[in-house]
Amino acid sequence: MKRIHQILFCVLCAFVVQASAAEPHGDGTERPPNVVLIYIDDLGYGDVGCYGCKDIPTPNIDRLAAEGVRFTASYIPNPPCCPSRCSLMMGQYGQRFGKYGMSRGLPIPEDRPTLARFLSNSGYVTGQIGKWDIGTKLQTPLNVGFTEVRKKPPSKRYTKAELAHLPENVGTQFAKKARTSKYFCINEIGEPMWLTDYDGDSIVNFVERHKDQPFFLYWSPEAVHSPSIEAPERLMKRTTAKGKRRKLAGAIVSVDDQVGKLLSVLKEQGLRQNTLVIFSSDNGANGGEGGLSTPYTGGKGQGTQKEGWVRVPTIFTMPGTLPEGKEYDGLIANFDFYSTIAALAGQPIPEHCDGVDLFPYLKNERTSDAHEYLFWLNNEPGDAVRRHMIAVRWKDWRLYRKYHRDRWQLFDLKSDPREERDLAAKHSDVVKQLASQHAAWSKTLAPLGEIPEIRDGASIVPAGHGWAYASATDKTN
Numbered sequence: 001m002k003r004i005h006q007i008l009f010c011v012l013c014a015f016v017v018q019a020s021a022a023e024p025h026g027d028g029t030e031r032p033p034n035v036v037l038i039y040i041d042d043l044g045y046g047d048v049g050c051y052g053c054k055d056i057p058t059p060n061i062d063r064l065a066a067e068g069v070r071f072t073a074s075y076i077p078n079p080p081c082c083p084s085r086c087s088l089m090m091g092q093y094g095q096r097f098g099k100y101g102m103s104r105g106l107p108i109p110e111d112r113p114t115l116a117r118f119l120s121n122s123g124y125v126t127g128q129i130g131k132w133d134i135g136t137k138l139q140t141p142l143n144v145g146f147t148e149v150r151k152k153p154p155s156k157r158y159t160k161a162e163l164a165h166l167p168e169n170v171g172t173q174f175a176k177k178a179r180t181s182k183y184f185c186i187n188e189i190g191e192p193m194w195l196t197d198y199d200g201d202s203i204v205n206f207v208e209r210h211k212d213q214p215f216f217l218y219w220s221p222e223a224v225h226s227p228s229i230e231a232p233e234r235l236m237k238r239t240t241a242k243g244k245r246r247k248l249a250g251a252i253v254s255v256d257d258q259v260g261k262l263l264s265v266l267k268e269q270g271l272r273q274n275t276l277v278i279f280s281s282d283n284g285a286n287g288g289e290g291g292l293s294t295p296y297t298g299g300k301g302q303g304t305q306k307e308g309w310v311r312v313p314t315i316f317t318m319p320g321t322l323p324e325g326k327e328y329d330g331l332i333a334n335f336d337f338y339s340t341i342a343a344l345a346g347q348p349i350p351e352h353c354d355g356v357d358l359f360p361y362l363k364n365e366r367t368s369d370a371h372e373y374l375f376w377l378n379n380e381p382g383d384a385v386r387r388h389m390i391a392v393r394w395k396d397w398r399l400y401r402k403y404h405r406d407r408w409q410l411f412d413l414k415s416d417p418r419e420e421r422d423l424a425a426k427h428s429d430v431v432k433q434l435a436s437q438h439a440a441w442s443k444t445l446a447p448l449g450e451i452p453e454i455r456d457g458a459s460i461v462p463a464g465h466g467w468a469y470a471s472a473t474d475k476t477n
Helices: 002-022 059-066 081-090 115-121 160-165 168-176 195-209 245-268 336-344 428-442
Strands: 034-040 069-075 125-130 148-150 155-157 180-186 192-194 215-220 275-281 311-317 326-328 373-378 389-394 397-401 409-412 467-469
Touching: 034 245, 034 336, 059 245, 059 275, 059 311, 081 115, 081 336, 115 125, 115 215, 115 336, 125 195, 148 195, 180 195, 192 195, 195 215, 195 245, 245 275, 275 336, 373 428, 389 428, 397 428, 409 428
Parallel strands: 034 215, 034 275, 069 326, 125 148, 125 215
Antiparallel strands: 069 311, 148 467, 155 180, 180 192, 275 311, 373 389, 389 397, 397 409
């Protein structure tokens, strides 16, 4: 009888241990996976090691790819920075709410939830670090669904003596900006610190504080947006980049370092396998900084009608759930992130979303492309001329023109990634098909939105150290 009691006790203990592992909430439900969304500013397709870059070491970003899925046809349907981020956060083409170009200050819609609001309503702690550039001055992260936001630390101010020791072009630029640094901040103990490093420490802080509850963290660093002229030598010397690209390379190395901090803290807290990490960029490379879109051409500034402005490096990693070391060649867009995260959280994808859940495609449960077509329509009348673009992607084909009055140009990106041979005359049937698809899509869009005049508004991101909270903005960490 004693032996039977011992066996029953062991079985009961095993059941309790198993149940507690599967039900960490203690309320009969399993804990939803965490999500960390990393959105870099102006990171080019050719500026990351796992995408073929040779002169900038990115071992931690490369590790994301080795332990996950690397996308080879990931697109930004609403470039550049502000439209891209609005599309990301709303999970749909920006044209759905009247955003046909930069339109900085145009409201994001309030009749459908942002990704942050959706996850907050689904029981997630939602945190934001870094650049915002979404909606109006009144639509701050704390107003649209984030439960906490890392405050903006004070910027370092160069002394006149420090400016005198900087290269002339650098010193002159910061003298015009009241000697205020863009990429050096003042940390909690009053010391100058590289802002991207400060971001990484904030990531660690957020994960450690919320390790026992489902969280969504959106990190969008100021890096590697121009100008990268402040990049310290300690970062640049870790690369073999030359000329003006050397500054950019230092900034990219710093971003990679913070990805390393994230992976380390997830492992330390036992969260690596229960956390989806998404790494992407808001648009293509900035050629003025030496950024590369290899093997494609174009990018931010000049060449904005080319592939390199809209095709970006993107990686998904969640060991144990997603395949490791895989490439996915199907067409995807940044609005797919919202739909994928919603499904991962165990929630129905909102009806307003243009995206799809990518997991079935990445796990070979579906073998077709995630999207048959992707579309672009950047034609806001007041936007910079260089940013106007009308385009369609289908299979290996890319159809585009700058204005409606221009003739269509057609390129086979597989055989001609640099878009040097226009095949429109030779394949008029493809031109007709893609142009027809674009016309049909255009009819589903909203009218051009109007930017409201807002004279006053709260700081987009509160200044200071620590965190601001949606429920108590004076609370610190």
